[in-house]
Amino acid sequence: MNNAYRFRGAARGLSLIELMISMVIGLIIMLAVVQVFAASREAYRLSEGLARVQENSRFAMDTLQREIRMVGHFGCVNDQAHTSPTRISLRSTLDGTNPVLDFNRSIQGYEANGTEPGKTLTIAATPSTGGTDYTPALPDAIAKALTNRVNGSDIIALRYLMPDGVPVTSMGGDASKPVFNFDASRLSVLRSGMTNPGLYGVADCSSATVFQASAVNTGTASITFNTGKLNASRTFVQGYTVGQANLYRAESAVYYVGYDADTKQSSLYRVRFSATPGGDLAAGAPEPLVEGVDNLQLLYGQDRNLDTISPSGYVDRQGTAKAVQESLPSDVQLAWRRVGAVQIGLLMSSPDPASARQGDGAAALIGMGVTYTTPTDRRMRAVYQTTVALRNRLYGN
Template identity: 70%
Template structure:
């Protein structure tokens, strides 16, 4: 019988090992290419979603019906009214947009990102209100924060106004209650507006049959001072929300978060639990563009001032007026992949990451990172609106 000699067996094993090494190398290269493409795809997907979400929200700044807050502020007396106590920053609707600049993160600064983000320790300019600090406990150090307050884009026409001028009851078509709620199950903060004035208030009661009653409530400190007419006024839910970058202990990664401040009808103001919107957002930088004209006269429509939140605060003694003249926002996001997508780099092999003048030193953890920037025109602040 014919057999295989030891020499022939050894030669066959060597050839097999060479083939296996080649297959393993091909597999490793394919796996690395897949991880790179997957990491890049996740970074692009998350950044696109984060940008779209923030753009939609920022563009709503100044929306108070058919006349924006900037135009309301030009009236004598001002026609943007509120019955709410302004002791809580979330209820100060005279400032539709307000930013908080993380200390030492302005243009020209360098920011080192730790492998595990540090939280709760950064100082802000202007100072972060204690109410916000208590609600944003997982905020990542070195990232800017922005607060927005406005009336939701969709409202319902007021079909009948009962009660008294000081304490009105607004009736609307009951089938449109879901439009008025706009995603909040028990809203209590509302705004009523026509093309002459707008009033933000807390409802004492909301009837599913189609009515919102204004009366004594924990957050109301005054009564209505403006009159509204059936057929001309619309009712909206009032939104007060804060966007920031926070750390998620479960995924062990920074994410874009939202905290909404709401009050049920007749109830106290409360911060909802932080909502994680987009994973992998490690840092957010914001710059604000102001109109050339800052005083009480009409704006020019030219946005030729640009700076941080601290610069906006320093531009006028009247802080609310300074923020009303913000007509554009520059947004920069640093986004990383959820999982490591490449081998750790060697010293000096890192690509520079810069967002709105801030240079990042990223940790060497193999994650894909990229910076995305955009400029957002606040459409409710456009001259002539």
């Protein structure tokens, strides 16, 4: 009897209470695992979003810094080295009434009104585009080319000679309508990435002249200058010497924040203005450079001397494009020549809308004195700032 009783007890199954307790313990463990997984997934997305924001901000800053540092470059002289009437370092045969061709103003900012330091700017998940509320007003050529520009973001136009030049090997024609010859093997260097450019500059260490080529002969490796088209019937007034002069491609580009309806995100864009030899001025297609740029704010540092004497070398005032424009009403071109530094503020966002959770009580995002109110679209956002010295305008150059 005792053996049978012990056998029946050993074969007994789990009771209902024991089964329920086991299920509860299993559910608790599963919930804990799910919570750990969810937290890990959120941390991963947050880390990925932050990494993408930091990566894109580096690319955007590097791009803007590299381009802005070229301001004032016109061979081995700069655009404000000699500003007296008897010592003009920079000349242009181009139509000076067209702002896109105003190489005497190699930097020009356009301030989005209502975005000066101290203001609050609301960033929309789908921003409005195509506005004209800028100071100074956007020129028609730029306004028509930047069709996807984001309202409330600053715009900057840059004009300069490319860093790589080609020596002039011989010259023909007369002094007022020269023909420049160069080494044919250096043609790709001279073009610097463009297929058939027509805007060039010739420079030595005394002066530089920006012009449109009426013809470029790739067979004889020559660039011919003549009046007409963009040259506005002007002629060369400065002679250049073989062995001292170099040819460069002239660059005119505008950088801005544009919105891409397909990707549903804003990016840093560039539009280049150029012309074929003897052709009309044309704007290139908007080029997206870096994604995730929601807003661009710019401040400009000016030299202490704003009159016609040489710059002092002390950049001790800063302000918006509007402030620069109004600092010397009698000579706005010179006011922009006296810009020696540019401060950049970028509001960056992650590309994935689900990459981050908007935190309550997070620190306010402030760039160049502008406080941003951001949308609740679950994108990771951060502000990055830097100052760029215009090295070609350093005192003594």
